[in-house]
Amino acid sequence: MSIIAEIAEHVQSVSFDQLKEEVVLRAKERIMDVIGCIVGGADGSGNAALRGLVEEWGGKQESTILVFGNKVPAPYAALVNSLMARSYDFEPTGPFMEGKSIPGHISGTTVPTAISVAEKCELGGKDLILALVIGDDLASRLLHASNFNIDSGWDSTGIVNAFGASAIACKLLRLDENQVRNAFGIVVNFLGGTFQNIFDAAHTFKLPQGFSAFAGIFSAELAKRGFTGTKDPLLGKHGYFSLYCKTYDLTFLTKDLGKEFYADSTCKPYPCCRSNHASIEAALEILTLYDITAEQIEEVIVDVPPIAFNFVVGQPFRIGDVPQINAAFSLQYTVANAIVRRSMELEHFTDEYIRDDKILELIKRIKLEPNMPPDAPLSGRVRIKTKDGTEFVKEVRVPKGSNIFTPLSLEEKREKFFKNVRFSKKIEWERAKEVLKMIEELESLDRISRLIDRLVA
Numbered sequence: 001m002s003i004i005a006e007i008a009e010h011v012q013s014v015s016f017d018q019l020k021e022e023v024v025l026r027a028k029e030r031i032m033d034v035i036g037c038i039v040g041g042a043d044g045s046g047n048a049a050l051r052g053l054v055e056e057w058g059g060k061q062e063s064t065i066l067v068f069g070n071k072v073p074a075p076y077a078a079l080v081n082s083l084m085a086r087s088y089d090f091e092p093t094g095p096f097m098e099g100k101s102i103p104g105h106i107s108g109t110t111v112p113t114a115i116s117v118a119e120k121c122e123l124g125g126k127d128l129i130l131a132l133v134i135g136d137d138l139a140s141r142l143l144h145a146s147n148f149n150i151d152s153g154w155d156s157t158g159i160v161n162a163f164g165a166s167a168i169a170c171k172l173l174r175l176d177e178n179q180v181r182n183a184f185g186i187v188v189n190f191l192g193g194t195f196q197n198i199f200d201a202a203h204t205f206k207l208p209q210g211f212s213a214f215a216g217i218f219s220a221e222l223a224k225r226g227f228t229g230t231k232d233p234l235l236g237k238h239g240y241f242s243l244y245c246k247t248y249d250l251t252f253l254t255k256d257l258g259k260e261f262y263a264d265s266t267c268k269p270y271p272c273c274r275s276n277h278a279s280i281e282a283a284l285e286i287l288t289l290y291d292i293t294a295e296q297i298e299e300v301i302v303d304v305p306p307i308a309f310n311f312v313v314g315q316p317f318r319i320g321d322v323p324q325i326n327a328a329f330s331l332q333y334t335v336a337n338a339i340v341r342r343s344m345e346l347e348h349f350t351d352e353y354i355r356d357d358k359i360l361e362l363i364k365r366i367k368l369e370p371n372m373p374p375d376a377p378l379s380g381r382v383r384i385k386t387k388d389g390t391e392f393v394k395e396v397r398v399p400k401g402s403n404i405f406t407p408l409s410l411e412e413k414r415e416k417f418f419k420n421v422r423f424s425k426k427i428e429w430e431r432a433k434e435v436l437k438m439i440e441e442l443e444s445l446d447r448i449s450r451l452i453d454r455l456v457a
Helices: 005-013 021-040 049-059 073-084 109-118 127-147 158-174 179-189 203-224 240-245 276-291 321-328 332-341 357-363 409-423 429-440 446-455
Strands: 093-097 264-266 297-303 366-369 378-388 391-396
Touching: 005 049, 005 093, 005 240, 021 109, 021 127, 021 378, 021 391, 021 429, 073 109, 073 203, 093 127, 109 127, 109 158, 109 203, 109 446, 127 446, 158 179, 158 203, 179 332, 203 276, 240 332, 240 366, 276 332, 276 378, 276 391, 297 332, 321 332, 332 366, 409 429, 429 446
Parallel strands: 297 366
Antiparallel strands: 093 264, 297 378, 378 391
């Protein structure tokens, strides 16, 4: 059996009873995290433009634009909800597979896709969880096989996420194996997305994962109607791996398929690029131990791995058209913010906070060096030198948030959800508590629409 046939058979046949309790729990945590980020990111810069366009286009009222409540065709709802989820770069990241952590943002596509299609099809929590687990797993396996990294150029959210979203839609729409294969053969024609979006701090950095959500639903719907796609979208002569991967390794692509389910494995504690987190944590730990003020500091040296140094976070901090994106993808800004404010909150990525003279002045004294080992890609070390000659040093190899190595507690994950609610001011507090309870008991929910009703302001 070919790989694409094996995957299609798996998508069509796997059942909820095959999921281990831990897999279901982690899926619900990702749903909680993404929904929180959608609420927190509802008014993110640029979102109103896309939402307004989609509402202007109109169409069949199938699925809800969360928070705002308008109903639009399911692919459009998933697109907008995915965009909102990515607004503060706060949603789950980093699948961990076969001892390897891979940079990626899968859940910001897959959760909105699953919610939109489950609502359209009037399905319940078990259906949503099962489809989400299948889609997350496929996207994670493809990401691992692709040898993707942040220096690859392509933005993986616009590539592997589309296959994951397509698998989710296929499962919820009850497609047969042949239709699933065709859906994958259709969705391969949507793949795209560039990291230049992030380097340029443009609104478009949020689009690839939204386009994947749209493409996944579109491909499944079209395949359901008999439309055919390329026969082998993964390993064909001009298939996914030959077109989008510099190198690839198929060893684990289908290993233990249906037995092991992979997904994003990090719940971010800070609303910014994961490459910043170790340095933020190191700075905060120094400030917890020592009473240092920004005025006392002569110089701050931030040591990072070469891959982070050469990525967008290593650029000199500048305020452009969208300051929040500049700040979220800047080591200099986030370390300065951690030192001055001794915390890292969503509010700190709004214009007023970003343009604070205290922050901008300290940034001038922050220097980045590519001195951390390449085999510790998320590590960071902060050296704070004060004007009296004292030096304070802290190193972090794996920052908080990894479910594998440095997990947040369930209570911390819940608090993150409520932080998003407080920041957004869109959802009433009691309603937010109801939402959280419904997510934690999601497998017993008979209609996803009951949850969605509580997610409208």
